[in-house]
Amino acid sequence: MNPVLLRSSLRHAICLSSPPLRGIVDTPLVSPPLASCWRSHRDGWNAGPELRWGTTSTSSLKGLRKFKVFCSSVDSRPVGEQRDEAPVSSSQSGKEEQIEGEGYGFLGLGIMGVAMAKNLLKLGVPLTVWNRSSDKCAPLVELGATAAKTPAEVVSKSKITFAMLADPAVALTVAVGPGGVVDAITPGKSYVDMSTVDAETSVTISKAITSKGGRFLEGPVSGSKKPAEDGQLVILAAGDESLYHDVAAPFDVMGKKAFYLGEIGNGAKMKLVVNMVMGSMMTAFSEGLSLAEKAGLKQTDVLDVLELGAIANPMFKLKGPSVIKGSFPPAFPLKHQQKDMRLALALGDEVAQPMPVAAAANEVFKKARNLGLGDNDFSAVYKAIAESS
Numbered sequence: 591m592n593p594v595l596l597r598s599s600l601r602h603a604i605c606l607s608s609p610p611l612r613g614i615v616d617t618p619l620v621s622p623p624l625a626s627c628w629r630s631h632r633d634g635w636n637a638g639p640e641l642r643w644g645t646t647s648t649s650s651l652k653g654l655r656k657f658k659v660f661c662s663s664v665d666s667r668p669v670g671e672q673r674d675e676a677p678v679s680s681s682q683s684g685k686e687e688q689i690e691g692e693g694y695g696f697l698g699l700g701i702m703g704v705a706m707a708k709n710l711l712k713l714g715v716p717l718t719v720w721n722r723s724s725d726k727c728a729p730l731v732e733l734g735a736t737a738a739k740t741p742a743e744v745v746s747k748s749k750i751t752f753a754m755l756a757d758p759a760v761a762l763t764v765a766v767g768p769g770g771v772v773d774a775i776t777p778g779k780s781y782v783d784m785s786t787v788d789a790e791t792s793v794t795i796s797k798a799i800t801s802k803g804g805r806f807l808e809g810p811v812s813g814s815k816k817p818a819e820d821g822q823l824v825i826l827a828a829g830d831e832s833l834y835h836d837v838a839a840p841f842d843v844m845g846k847k848a849f850y851l852g853e854i855g856n857g858a859k860m861k862l863v864v865n866m867v868m869g870s871m872m873t874a875f876s877e878g879l880s881l882a883e884k885a886g887l888k889q890t891d892v893l894d895v896l897e898l899g900a901i902a903n904p905m906f907k908l909k910g911p912s913v914i915k916g917s918f919p920p921a922f923p924l925k926h927q928q929k930d931m932r933l934a935l936a937l938g939d940e941v942a943q944p945m946p947v948a949a950a951a952n953e954v955f956k957k958a959r960n961l962g963l964g965d966n967d968f969s970a971v972y973k974a975i976a977e978s979s
């Protein structure tokens with residue numbers, strides 16, 4: 591078994607139980623306990639008495655050590671205290687009562703959402719999905735998910751619902767509009783919005799969710815289509831800390847690293863800072879490639895030189911060859927990058943931070959949108975630069 595998936599499954603078994611499972615048992619860390627633990631998880635939530643997991647201090651099993659840390663954070667008592675308790679049975683943990691609405695939900699199956707939802711399915715938990723254009727639910731339904739007609743229906747069937755939506759206006763509508771998330775939020779239900787939005791939007795959604803007794807976490811991500819498919823996103827979470835711990839397993843299958851950044855809005859702000867830098871870099875990179883060509887240099891040579899120097903980076907390496915070919919299939923749509931520049935500049939206004947470089951880059955992204963390039967990859971900003979007279 592893939593150790594990452596095993597770790598995720600173990601975490602998941604704990605975090606969907608309510609109250610959180612306790613009673614960590616030290617076992618010699620050999621494969622039989624692990625196999626038995628995995629079997630218990632695979633065979634369903636009522637595996638209670640079978641559910642045992644071990645931890646060890648040997649240095650070879652880093653994943654399990656990480657898992658042990660997680661256990662202690664689900665139950666805030668020190669690990670030593672937990673160890674003295676017997677494992678709880680399924681009836682003690684209350685799992686039988688969770689059959690209704692025990693699974694996960696996912697709203698928004700665009701480029702990112704479809705990949706993230708597919709990774710959630712790897713946890714083996716019921717998944718209910720919704721997308722405005724319902725045909726995009728089909729690939730998930732084929733893999734075992736259930737399609738719902740409204741966001742509220744997803745929330746009513748799920749314990750924790752995730753969302754990956756286009757922009758602040760859409761995130762707000764889906765959360766608080768008619769048939770939206772808030773309509774079905776009750777105490778015990780949680781919402782994790784992973785869309786890139788501004789802090790104000792996130793705060794508004796958070797208030798609406800918590801006013802109905804639910805928990806809210808924002809979790810925008812850094813990383814594009816391929817990292818989303820590979821479960822390698824960087825998750826920038828903020829808000830309800832208990833929920834942050836409870837979504838450790840989903841975050842584990844969707845991402846390679848999750849940060850907890852404190853109060854609501856901090857995740858959104860961090861994402862905007864990062865994407866402001868990325869948009870400015872892509873614009874400068876495009877200017878460099880275009881300048882090189884017009885000055886009689888080979889663009890492929892520019893890529894080779896950049897790759898060997900101090901400003902080598904994965905984005906230039908990944909996007910450079912396709913930019914040179916004039917190919918811009920959308921991984922990160924240009925319209926979303928321009929939205930992020932706009933939101934980052936608004937944040938700059940709020941805190942009186944001058945951002946002349948980002949402001950100039952935003953003008954180029956706006957021009958690219960006006961050229962009809964919004965649905966292309968954001969690297970198509972090159973065309974707005976190269977084709978300027």
Ligand SMILES: NC(=O)C1=CN([C@@H]2O[C@H](COP(=O)(O)OP(=O)(O)OC[C@H]3O[C@@H](n4cnc5c(N)ncnc54)[C@H](OP(=O)(O)O)[C@@H]3O)[C@@H](O)[C@H]2O)C=CC1
Nearest residue numbers: 698699700701702722723755756786813814815921922926
């Ligand atoms: N692509 C990337 O590399 C990354 C994107 N992001 C962020 O993730 C979010 C999603 O991005 P991505 O998947 O690329 O975008 P897409 O444009 O592929 O998907 C957008 C999603 O929002 C939905 N949507 C759009 N308008 C509405 C509406 N009016 N009502 C309801 N739903 C709507 C779409 O539904 P429908 O299918 O019906 O149009 C779709 O599910 C954005 O906030 C983006 O900035 C973050 C990191 C990386």
Ligand SMILES: O=CC(=O)O
Nearest residue numbers: 811812813814922
């Ligand atoms: O938001 C886009 C990304 O690549 O990160």
